Amino acid sequence: xxxxxxxxxxxxxxxxxxxxxxxxxxxxxxxxxxxxxxxxxxxxxxxxxxxxxxxxxxxxxxxxxxxxxxxxxxxxxxxxxxxxxxxxxxxxxxxxxxxxxxxxxxxxxxxxxxxxxxxxxxxxxxxxxxxxxxxxxxxxxxxxxxxxxxxxxxxxxxxxxxxxxxxxxxxxxxxxxxxxxxxxxxxxxxxxxxxxxxxxxxxxxxxxxxxxxxxxxxxxxxxxxxxxxxxxxxxxxxxxxxxxxxxxxxxxxxxxxxxxxxxxxxxxxxxxxxxxxxxxxxxxxxxxxxxxxxxxxxxxxxxxxxxxxxxxxxxxxxxxxxxxxxxxxxxxxxxxxxxxxxxxxxxxxxxxxxxxxxxxxxxxxxxxxxxxxxxxxxxxxxxxxxxxxxxxxxxxxxxxxxxxxxxxxxxxxxxxx
Numbered sequence: 001x002x003x004x005x006x007x008x009x010x011x012x013x014x015x016x017x018x019x020x021x022x023x024x025x026x027x028x029x030x031x032x033x034x035x036x037x038x039x040x041x042x043x044x045x046x047x048x049x050x051x052x053x054x055x056x057x058x059x060x061x062x063x064x065x066x067x068x069x070x071x072x073x074x075x076x077x078x079x080x081x082x083x084x085x086x087x088x089x090x091x092x093x094x095x096x097x098x099x100x101x102x103x104x105x106x107x108x109x110x111x112x113x114x115x116x117x118x119x120x121x122x123x124x125x126x127x128x129x130x131x132x133x134x135x136x137x138x139x140x141x142x143x144x145x146x147x148x149x150x151x152x153x154x155x156x157x158x159x160x161x162x163x164x165x166x167x168x169x170x171x172x173x174x175x176x177x178x179x180x181x182x183x184x185x186x187x188x189x190x191x192x193x194x195x196x197x198x199x200x201x202x203x204x205x206x207x208x209x210x211x212x213x214x215x216x217x218x219x220x221x222x223x224x225x226x227x228x229x230x231x232x233x234x235x236x237x238x239x240x241x242x243x244x245x246x247x248x249x250x251x252x253x254x255x256x257x258x259x260x261x262x263x264x265x266x267x268x269x270x271x272x273x274x275x276x277x278x279x280x281x282x283x284x285x286x287x288x289x290x291x292x293x294x295x296x297x298x299x300x301x302x303x304x305x306x307x308x309x310x311x312x313x314x315x316x317x318x319x320x321x322x323x324x325x326x327x328x329x330x331x332x333x334x335x336x337x338x339x340x341x342x343x344x345x346x347x348x349x350x351x352x353x354x355x356x357x358x359x360x361x362x363x364x365x366x367x368x369x370x371x372x373x374x375x376x377x378x379x380x381x382x383x384x385x386x387x388x389x390x391x392x393x394x395x396x397x398x399x400x401x402x403x404x405x406x407x408x409x410x411x412x413x414x415x416x417x
Contacts, residue, residue, distance in 0.1 A: 003021065003050075003052070004019050004020065004027065004049045004051065004052050004053075005020050005052075005108045005111045005112045006019050006020055006046055006049075006052055006053070006054045006055065007020070007023075007051055007055045007056055007080075007104045007105060007106070007107035007108025007109070007110075007111060007263055007395050008054060008055065008056045008057065008063070008066065008106065008107060008207070009057060009100045009101075009104040009107060010034075010056055010058065010062055010063035010065075010066045010067075010103060011034075011062065011100075011404075012034070012062065013032055013033060013034055013035075014031060014032065014038075015031070015032055015033075015034055015038075015042065015066055015394060016029070016031045016032075016040060016100035016103070016104045017029065017030055017031075017032070017045070017104055018031070018101065018104040018105050018107075018108050019046075019049065019108070020054075020108045020109070020112065021237045021373050022103075022112065023113065024109060026105070027049075028045065029101060029104070030042070030045060031100065032045075034066060035302075039066075039069065041222070043070075043073065043075075046075070052076070053076050053077075053078060053111065054067075054070050054075050054076065054077045055077075055078050055080050055082065055107050055108055055110070055111030055117075056078075056107070056120070056337055057080045057081075057082055057085055057103065057107045058071070058079075058081075058082055059077070059078075059079040059120050060079070060243075064123075067079070067120045068120075068122065068123055069201035070120075071120050071121065071122055072122065076119065076381055077119065077120040078111055078117040078118065078119050078120065079119075079120055080107045080110050080111055080114075081279065084110045084114065084212060084354075085103065085106040085107050086106070086161055088106040088109050088110055089106040090105065092105070092106065092109075098388060101239065105389075107373075114253070117246055118169050118244075119160035124217065125178060125219070125220055125239075126238075126239060126240050126243050127146055128216060129213075129216060129217070129220075129236045129239050129240035130236075130240035130241070131215065132209065132212055132213055132216065132233070133233055133236040133237050133240055134279055135209060136206070136209040136210070136213060136233050136236075137233070138368070139202060139205055139206045139209060139374065140206070142202055143199065143202045143203070143206065146195055146198055146199050147166055147199065149195055149209070150162075150171060150181065150192060150195045150196065151164065151166070151194040153188050153191055153195070154171070154174065154175075154192060156188055157175070157178045157180075157185065157188055157189060157192065158174060158177075158178065162174055167195050167199075167203070168197075168199045168200035168203060168275075171192075171196045171199065172196050174192060175189065176190055177195065177341060189234065201415030203354070209229075210232050210233070211232075212299070213231040213232035213233060213235075213236045215302060216236065216237065217232060217235045217236055218237060219256060221337060221340065221341055222235060222334070222337050223333060223337055224238060224330070224334070224337075225302060225334060227290070227329065227330070228290075228293060228294055228297060228299050228301070229290030229291070229326075230286070234286040234289060234290065235281065236281065237282055237286050238286060238330065238334070241282060241283055241374065242283070242334065243339050244338075245331070245334040246335075246338060248309075248331070251327070251328045251331040251332070254327060254331045255327045255328070255331075256276075256279065257277045257279055257280060257283075258280050258283040258284050258287065258327055259276050259277065259278055259279025259280065259281065259283075259284045260276070260284065260287060260324045260326075260327040261276060261324065261327075262274065262275065262276060262320065262324070263275075263276045266298075284323075287323045287326050287327055287330070288323060290326050290330075290414060291304060291305075291319060291323050291326055292321045294326070295320070295322075301325075301326065304321075304322060304325060304357045305318050305319070305321075305322050308322070320413075
């Protein structure tokens with residue numbers, strides 16, 4: 001990794017660093033501001049060591065702004081997950097008490113002793129996707145608030161109010177039928193007219209944002225939009241928050257990260273799993289919306305959901321199984337897109353055999369395993385007929401990817417999940 005490791009505990013306005021050598025000897029510590037002067041002083045301290053690696057905790061969160069500035073200045077930066085640094089902190093101090101110097105030391109030790117940490121790169125299209133999808137979500141929240149305020153006024157102006165899903169044009173027609181007779185009604189009508197104008201403006205901005213998201217997602221070469229239930233906002237959220245899909249060694253770890261993998265709560269001979277409330281909730285929401293759309297249409301997701309109901313599962317349990325299966329499909333599509341982007345001029349994959357994106361057999365704890373697992377019949381799906389000629393369906397299904405859209409076959413998966 002280098003002669004020294006510079007561990008950093010980042011904050012919004014300050015950063016605490018600790019420099020250690022390959023024997024974990026502390027060479028220097030310090031606290032610096034994140035303004036221009038403080039950042040330059042911190043950078044000068046690092047330049048005193050020609051061979052150095054900066055280890056920053058949470059480069060996808062609070063540490064992103066400092067990590068990106070360091071990378072832009074030509075520094076080598078690795079991402080240290082907060083979960084790993086927390087373990088070192090507990091082992092080193094005997095308790096979980098947090099201080100900035102202790103956190104910086106834990107980050108440095110993790111970077112020194114852990115192999116395979118992700119190296120931070122300059123944010124490109126993923127940063128633009130995150131910005132646009134955050135803007136799109138804010139517009140959606142603003143529209144919901146505007147419609148709620150409009151419903152409150154229309155309930156006083158019209159008997160029974162308006163229908164739940166209301167557009168600006170429909171609300172304008174309803175308001176035109178109102179004939180106020182007193183000052184209160186006239187005030188309500190004027191405020192409702194202002195809200196309708198605001199709603200129309202928000203709808204136009206949402207339409208423009210969706211168009212920009214669709215174009216940007218298409219520019220990345222992603223095929224997520226081909227999946228039923230994934231729109232421009234959902235695809236942009238997946239690409240922006242996930243970034244490099246190869247950082248997940250298999251679909252089980254991806255499901256654990258997004259909160260769709262059930263947690264084992266077995267005891268003795270009783271085997272059971274419970275709902276995981278951890279993980280990235282924004283990605284979990286995208287998968288939930290995807291599942292809802294799948295249930296509204298004649299899709300294999302709905303057929304899978306009904307088979308789970310026939311097996312005796314409740315509606316919520318069947319929905320959780322469906323979301324878990326959709327997580328596998330999204331993972332497989334993103335890995336396929338990444339391989340296509342890494343293909344050479346002749347169309348051959350450029351990934352090495354030991355690539356983390358090759359989806360090896362999961363060597364993880366029970367809570368992270370790919371649940372529910374594929375069936376053992378290895379029956380190829382009829383849709384393979386005439387679609388792909390250079391792949392053996394049975395062999396491909398044995399690897400868990402007999403179909404391009406992710407559904408292995410018509411057979412069901414075990415109900416243990």
